[in-house]
Amino acid sequence: MKTFFRNVCLLDGTATEGVSPPINLRVTEGVIAEIGSDLMPNADEAVIEGQDDLLMPGLVNGHFHSSVNHMKGRLPGMPLEIFMMYECPELDTLRPTPREAYLRTMLGCIEMLETGTTAVQDDCFFVPEPEPDIMDAVMQAYADSGIRARLAIDQPEVPELDKLPFLSEQLPPSLKAELSRPARVGQTEMRALYRHLIDRWHGAADGRLQAAVSISAPQRVTPEYFAELDEVSRTHDLPFYAHMLETRLQRVFGQERLEGRSLVRYTADLGLLSDRMNIIHAIWIDEPDMDLIAASNATVAHNPNSNLRLGSGIMPFRALRDRGVNICLGVDEAIADDAVNMWLVMKTAGMIHSLTEPDWLRWPQAAEILAAATVGGGVAMRVPGLGRLEVGAPADLNLIDLSALAYLPLNNAARQLVHCETGSSVRLTMVAGRVVAKSGRVCHLDRAGLLAEAAECLGAKRRAVEAAAVQMDGRLPFYRDMYLRAMRTPVPMVRRIESADPSCKVF
Structure with missing residues (x-):
């Protein structure tokens, strides 16, 4: 597959408007082959007229849970630990069919591709437990959609009571026994599931689909399983996903259950903090945590919309960047962001940190946000060249209509991309050299048929989801008490905007 982009502009921070003069770009066999003003198309190349519009790298959704693509608007804002209780209870009534899993994954693929996200890291959880045919359905959707994707199995391994502070002290005996049960799948089953994922899907679709590994979070697995997955990650050079210090309660967990250590320090003490690790959220980290992250060359996945939706707090962006930490951006999930749109993530990331840093010269700049959403x-993802416009890089590209309202007039391309764009100006999306969306619509799928089937099939799950929520209501008073106790427990940092109004203090 060969494509020639004629008369496109590229981002150029040294130019007045932030874009280069028109130039040409050749794509061959899924990569950028040549860039130059003197290039001419060959007879066997499809020519795309750039119309002096902007050609830029496709966006990378650096952290995502596809399992709840069908649950937008399902829950109100609530703290993570309560949110998760309602989002993904391990109930057999919520077990999907392979077709349901395929359709819900495809919903996210369509939304991402149509708005210019060309790659995704899916830290997928499977309710009530992971199964090979459901994993296959998820990966088949990624294969059919044309997106670039990595999939990991986000599966906690220890009982619920081992993951949280204070909870066991408050529960009645029957509920305490229920939440003390071992996880539904153990290490032996998980080894087999990872073998299946890697053997069947890692490197599929000419390398567009790849595996990753996940512990969900360090407090949700045993040290032995943590180390075993790290070995899988090392052997196959896979990204390793780990939620760490997303919430204040998780900071308190370390103080109460890990001899005062943070989850970052705990991971480092196990010898498992590495450059393969994606540390997800990293809000309630302190200076020593940041030094450990920087020394390991780990990546931090920043999910600002989810962090706001769940009241988790504001990640210390500038302190991490000052240490040279790689930062990527993520949607997190449709139920916690209520969109699968990386432009909206970028806009929030470009503004939220102005509330925590008094020196405006240290606020994130638009070029930094764009870099996090592409190169970062x-x-x-550990894909060489991904997110860059350079010879040899994967041809994952967006063509942006610079005549759209967001760019009239064109004052500064980087700032207008971050603060004005919503995805509506994406003229064309390309993944691995293949055009997958034009004029805001995927162009190789039965879009209408898939959406109609998804509406019927996934809409039929609503009663089961609502019934599961009623079942979880019985746990709510105990989780609320746990959460409020954690909020009263002192921690050595501030990551939330706390009100000085006494009437706002609910605890």
């Missing part, structure tokens, strides 16, 4: 994501 490529580093996180």
Whole structure:
């Protein structure tokens, strides 16, 4: 597959408007082959007229959970630990069919591709437990959609009571026994599932589909399983996903259950903090945590919309960047962002940190945010060249209509991309050299048929989801007490905007 882009502009921070003069770009066998003003198309190349519009790298959704693509608007804002209780209870009534899993994954693929996200890291959880045919359905959707994807199995391994502070002290005996049960799948089953994922899907679709590994979070697995997955990651050079210090409660967990250590320090003490690791959220980290992350060359996955939706706090962006830490951006999930749109993530990331840094010269700049959404994501995914416009890089590209309202007039391309764009100006999306969306619509799928089937099939799950929520209501008072106790427990940092109004203090 060969494509020639004629008369396109590229981002150029040294130019007045932030774009280069028109130039040409050749794509061959899924990579950028040549860039130059003197290039001419060959007879066997499809020519795309750039119309002096902007050609830029496709966006990388650096952290995502596809399992809840069908649950937008399902829950109100609530803290993570309560949110998760309602989002993914391990109930057999919520077990999907392979077709349901395929359709819900495809919903996210369509939304991403149509708005210019060309690659995704899916830290997929499977309710009530992972199964090969459901994993296959997820990966088949990624294969059919044309997106670039990595899939990991986000599966906690220890009982619920081992993951949280204070909870066991408050529960009645029957509920305490229920939450003390071992995980539904153990290490032996998980080894087999990872073998299946890697053997069947790693490197599929000419390398567009790849595997990753996940522990969900360090407190949700045993040290032995943590080390075993790290070995899988090392052997196959896979990204390793780990949620760490997303919430204040998780900071308190370390103080109460890990002899005062943070989850970052705990991971480092196990010898498992590495450049393969994606540390997800990293909000309630302190200076020593940041030094450990920087020394390991790990990536931090920043999910600002989810962090706001769940009231988790504001990640210390500038302190991490000052240490040279690679940062990527992520949607997190449709139920916690209520969109699968990386432009909206970029806009929030470009503004939220102005509330925590008094020196405006240290606020994130638009070029930094764009880099996190492209190059930073490529580093996180461990795909050489991904997110860059350079010869030899994967041809994952967006063509942006500079005549759209967001760019009239064109004052500064980087700032307008971050602060004005919503995805509506994406003229064309290309992944691995293949055009997958034009004028805001995927162009190789039965879009209408898939969406109609998804509406019927996934809409039919609503009663089961609502019934599961009623079942979880019985746990709510105990989780609320746990959460409020953690909020009262002192921690050595501030990552939330706390009100000085006494009437706002609910605890």
